[in-house]
Amino acid sequence: MTLQYLLPKRCLTQLAGRLADYPAGWLTKLIITLFVRYYKVDMQEAMRPELSAYPTFNAFFVRPLRDDARPLDTDPNALVMPADGVISQLGPIDGERIFQAKGHHYTLEALLAGNERLTEIFRDGAFVTTYLAPRDYHRVHMPCNGILREMIYVPGDLYSVNPLTAAAIPNLFARNERVICVFDTDFGPLAQILVGATIVGSIETVWAGAVTPPREGIIKRWRYPDAESEGAVVLLKGQEMGRFKLGSTVINLFAKDRVVLDERWHTLAATRFGQRLATVNIADGGVPQG
Known part of the structure; x- marks a missing residue:
């Protein structure tokens, strides 16, 4: 450390x-x-x-996989895992507090670079943090159909993000460089956050290419139009949305009461892109997608 x-x-x-x-x-x-x-x-x-x-x-x-290597859960009420890796942590967001590791929490406000609007959107929601080890497939995919509304680049440190470091360095994911992608979906607002780390040479998205480098030390924000407008970025469930050039972490944020995380997932569970991550929360007023 x-x-x-x-x-x-x-x-x-x-x-x-x-x-x-x-x-x-x-x-x-x-x-x-x-x-x-x-x-x-x-x-x-x-x-x-x-x-x-x-x-x-x-x-x-960043090698692509065979088309049949990761079967996609096609249930319209299901969101899928965005990446191969290991669950670092997951569960409810306690107000603004997100659990990092035993003895460590960080806040939505810090993770989202002080953006009050986004902090309110995801307050009391749910999160999933997935760590991609060096052996894993390093392309990141969409959990569900989504319309990109905003991308924010946040400069920061480049600490390692493996489980040992996450248990030792306070506010790790809110301190490291990251790219925050916010989507409108049928399941409510979705944030998919690509976190940089030591020796991660580049974070890329399919619509913008390499977001980092360059590393200019300033927050950058891009906004995107509605689905029907020119320049809109619409991605389907399972489509690639970004990639890491060397391993890192993906954090997903969901709004309050919109989804139910699948019971199979727990800390250190191995994940594969395409597996069921969550389903629409019909009990709390969610609308079935079928």
């Missing part, structure tokens, strides 16, 4: 990003081979299983 505070995280991240984008021929293939063996990556799930298909480490890291 001391190293987390002392290491030049920004410089390391910039260097790692440049190296991972460099086509180094046989050396790149060797690094990918060693990575696959060490982390036991299942390349049979990849659209291109042969390691020679990836000219750079980043090309390998």
Whole structure:
């Protein structure tokens, strides 16, 4: 943990990003081979299983999967897991407080960069924090159909976001760099937040490309029009919405009483994109989508 505070995280991240984008021929293939063996990556799930298909480490890291590798829960009343990974934490939001780890909470206001409007939208709602380890598939998908209304880039630190760090560093996810994506959905407002970390060279979205870098140290905000308007960004359930170039964390926020998280999920549960995450909360006035 001391190293987390002392290491030049920004410089390391910039260097790692440049190296991972460099086509180094046989050396790149060797690094990918060693990575696959060490982390036991299942390349049979990849659209291109042969390691020679990836000219750079980043090309390998954001490799697409076969179309049949992650069956999608097609129930119209269900939201699906947005990513492969492990549940870091999940549950109700206590007013503005979100549980990070034993002994640590952080606030909606801090996570959402002081945005009072968004803080009120998700107050007393629900959250799911999913950690993507290095071995995982690193594209992030939509839990349900959504219309993008806002994207906010928040500069910050680049601490590691693994479970050990989450248990030790206060306000971790509200301190780190992040990209907040807010959608209108049939299940109410949805925030999908892509959190940066040490050696995460880039956070990208399908509509904007690389949001970071550059890292200019200022909050940036983009607003998007209604579905019927020119320039609207409409994504369907299961479609890719973003990706990490090296592992990190996704946080989902849901408004109060709009969804019920599936009972199978608990801390440290392994997730796969496409599995059922939650369903519409019909008991509290939600409308079935079928």
